[in-house]
Amino acid sequence: MWQEAFSERTDCDWNDALAASSHHGLExxxxxxxxxxxxxxxxxxxxxxxxxxxxxxxxxxxSFEVDLHEYKELPGFSMVAFDRPLQSFREVxxxxxxxxxxxxxxxxLLRAPCVLEPALLKANLxxxxxxxxxxxxxxxxxxxxxxxxxxxxxxxxxxPFLLQLERAHVLARNAEGSFSLCGIWASFPSDLDTELxxxxxxxxxxxxxxxxxxxxxxxxxxxxxxxxYGFPMASERRTSAALFSRRLSRMGEAYLVRVLGQSDxxxxxxxxxxxxxxxxxxxxxALVEVPPEQKDALELLRDLGxxxxxxxxxxxxxxxxxxxxxxxxxxxxxxxxxxxxQEIIHPRSGRVLDHxxxxxxxxxxxxxxxxxxxxxxxxxxxYKRQEVITxxxxxxxxxxxxxxxxxxxxxxxxxxxxxxFARLTKILDIYLMAPANFEIFSNLxxxxxxxxxxxxxxxxxxxxxxxEDLRSRQYKGRAVSYRDALRLMCDIxxxxxxxxxxxxxxxxxxxxxxxxDVLNDAYLHRNYVERKDDVLxxxxxxxxxxxxxxxxxxxxxxxxxxxxQGSRDAT
Numbered sequence: 066m067w068q069e070a071f072s073e074r075t076d077c078d079w080n081d082a083l084a085a086s087s088h089h090g091l092e093x094x095x096x097x098x099x100x101x102x103x104x105x106x107x108x109x110x111x112x113x114x115x116x117x118x119x120x121x122x123x124x125x126x127x128s129f130e131v132d133l134h135e136y137k138e139l140p141g142f143s144m145v146a147f148d149r150p151l152q153s154f155r156e157v158x159x160x161x162x163x164x165x166x167x168x169x170x171x172x173x174l175l176r177a178p179c180v181l182e183p184a185l186l187k188a189n190l191x192x193x194x195x196x197x198x199x200x201x202x203x204x205x206x207x208x209x210x211x212x213x214x215x216x217x218x219x220x221x222x223x224x225p226f227l228l229q230l231e232r233a234h235v236l237a238r239n240a241e242g243s244f245s246l247c248g249i250w251a252s253f254p255s256d257l258d259t260e261l262x263x264x265x266x267x268x269x270x271x272x273x274x275x276x277x278x279x280x281x282x283x284x285x286x287x288x289x290x291x292x293x294y295g296f297p298m299a300s301e302r303r304t305s306a307a308l309f310s311r312r313l314s315r316m317g318e319a320y321l322v323r324v325l326g327q328s329d330x331x332x333x334x335x336x337x338x339x340x341x342x343x344x345x346x347x348x349x350x351a352l353v354e355v356p357p358e359q360k361d362a363l364e365l366l367r368d369l370g371x372x373x374x375x376x377x378x379x380x381x382x383x384x385x386x387x388x389x390x391x392x393x394x395x396x397x398x399x400x401x402x403x404x405x406x407q408e409i410i411h412p413r414s415g416r417v418l419d420h421x422x423x424x425x426x427x428x429x430x431x432x433x434x435x436x437x438x439x440x441x442x443x444x445x446x447x448y449k450r451q452e453v454i455t456x457x458x459x460x461x462x463x464x465x466x467x468x469x470x471x472x473x474x475x476x477x478x479x480x481x482x483x484x485x486f487a488r489l490t491k492i493l494d495i496y497l498m499a500p501a502n503f504e505i506f507s508n509l510x511x512x513x514x515x516x517x518x519x520x521x522x523x524x525x526x527x528x529x530x531x532x533e534d535l536r537s538r539q540y541k542g543r544a545v546s547y548r549d550a551l552r553l554m555c556d557i558x559x560x561x562x563x564x565x566x567x568x569x570x571x572x573x574x575x576x577x578x579x580x581x582d583v584l585n586d587a588y589l590h591r592n593y594v595e596r597k598d599d600v601l602x603x604x605x606x607x608x609x610x611x612x613x614x615x616x617x618x619x620x621x622x623x624x625x626x627x628x629x630q631g632s633r634d635a636t
Contacts, residue, residue: 066373066412067108071100073414091148091321091338094236094244097217098146098323099350100415102332103381105224106140106325107352108412111373114138119354119377120330121444122424123473125384127402128288129297130473131450132328140228141327143253143302145309146236148319148338151247157312160235160251161196163189165215168240189214196230196250215245253309253322255301260308264290268391285399292401293388295333295347300326303333310335310345317341344388347402350410353382358429362421366409373412381410382423394578396529400476425477427485434489437466438496446470460505464512467493471519479526483541486527493520525572532557532579547589548604551611554583558618565625573626580619584612 111117118136145158153162166185190209194202205226214223217236223246227234235248262279265271265286271279284298291298294307306324313320314337322335322345330352335345355363355378366372366380373379387405392398404425409418436442442457446469457463471478478486496502497517506513534540535550545553561568561576583589593601593608601609 067104067112070104070108070412071415074100075414089244091146091319091336094146095321095334095336098321099383101221101224102323102325103350103410105221106142106228106332107330107350107381108373110139111352111379117352118330119379120351122353122356122382122426122429124329125331125349125351125353125382126404126424126473127292127386127400127476128473129292129295129329130447130469131297131299132326132447134453135328136330137327139327139330141302141325142228142230143233143306143324144227144236144322145233145251145253146244146321146323147238149238150240151235151237157316158251158254158309160233160248161192162248163192163215163246165189165239165245165247166213167215167243167245183211186211186213193226193249196232197226198229201226201229215239215247217244217246220246253305254312255305255308257304257308260311261287261290269393289391289399289401293344294335295349295386295402300328302326306333306335310337313337314342314345320345347386347388348383349386350381350383352379353423354378355380355423356426356429356433358432359423359426362423365421366418369411369418370413371409371411371418380423381412383408383410383417384424394533394575394582396526396533396572396575397476397479398575403476427481430474431485431488431492434470434492437463437470438492442466460502461509461512463496464509464516467516468512468519471516471523475519475523475526478523479530490524521567522569522572525568528557528561529572529576529579532576536579536583547593548608548611551583551608551615554580555611555614555618558615558622562618562622562625565622565629570626570630573622577619577622577626580615584616584619 117139124130151162164185166182190206193214194205197205208222209219212219227249230249232249233251233253234246235251236244237247239245239247261283262271265279265282266273268286268289270282270286287298291304291307294310296303296307298304303324303326306322310320310322313322317340318337319340320337323332325332332350334348334350336348337345352373355366357363357378363372363378367375371380373381384404385406385408386402388402389400391401406419407421407423409421409423411417433442437457440457440459440463443455446454446466448454448465448469452465454462454465454469457466478489481489497506497513497520531540532554535545535554538545538547538550540550540553558576558580561573565573589608589612593605594612596605596609598606598609
């Protein structure tokens, strides 16, 4: 099956056209690489490896989980492509140079092809062999002994050998302006310590010589920085790719960095076709198992031929992400990425289906949650980056999977509808508060409290998210007036005042910051607060009254919070 992948594409001759033309850019090169890498790095291993570990949809949802298991039998690679010729001495990374025949023809150095061509081809093959396992030398020579391995039309045939290299390969424009393989064994520079500290200082999480603050916030900064570039805190290959992309973006390069990890089984692309972009475009491609609960989607995919394997419900899924600037006032403070677009790729024609929601299906989430609390869930969850849980037969396993599930989906749960969250609350309350489980949970008190803390944090964050929306005068997806926004904010902060003892301090801090932003609104001051009552309309006087009430609530909460902190410090 994998040999026939994309055989029905309408641009089958395009591969040769790309190599022959200097008019194609990184966008066209990326398309060529997509077809090649999906075929050789995903589909081929799927059909040749017994029990290939398909990716679960939730694994492509931020925040990304750390994969504790590495599949040594599966391929992995990294690569970088530039929309320019390479200049070996000026490059900021190390690699072994390969020179194609086109480079010498342009310089008019290849005056005696019959003599020089074999020497050049041999030199490239010797360079490749020096970085390849000896058992593959003979096979490489037999297949490419008289070929210019730099030519892009040979890239697909060369792919099995490139996958055996431990380091990255390099694509760039040759002297004639066409893309070609220009280097192998590339090492991406990775100054993690400097980048981490610089970024932490920039977002206000670190301060000079404050060791305690650094220790408390280091993991948050590390995770946010990595996730901005599409990775969890994972292998050196992925870390160096993220930091190299960051450096290239800072230099204003037009580039493409691509990585396939043997643990995540996902092709991740960092793509910056235009110069001086803030962040590269993040994209992931993987063979994903569609949940059996999505019956309508499965039926459509089966009818249209998008399933790679019907029995295992496997599809080729490409996901594009959107980056978010760090904002300490945002209730979803640690959200660096969100899903922007989902595309299911046809395994033969390459046609794209982009209207199905495979990743964020709310119905599937509730069914999964039901399976977890009933002990019927089977899948891989990582508990606190330390332990892999694959079953939910015991209550300890269920609580650990619940903790992982709530941690994974907390960003989405904060913004889902009230109806959805009411159904979710019912499922969790029935399980966590069931009288039959009291004795069991008393023996698992710490774990039980951890799950409650996650659950409570989501519930509280939903209320603070309403405040966040009201700051922009939005309420449940509709615009509201200043009067209605202030009234709703006063109601929420009034409840918060009496429930403050149960709220997480960081959420109270965000609520106060949001309230202060609203109270500092220049339009409110100019048109209502600073004007006398006798010149205001009834609406205006009501707005001014609500403003004063909001000031009082904010000050009360500040005072209570200060008293609580003082009591805690004294204790």
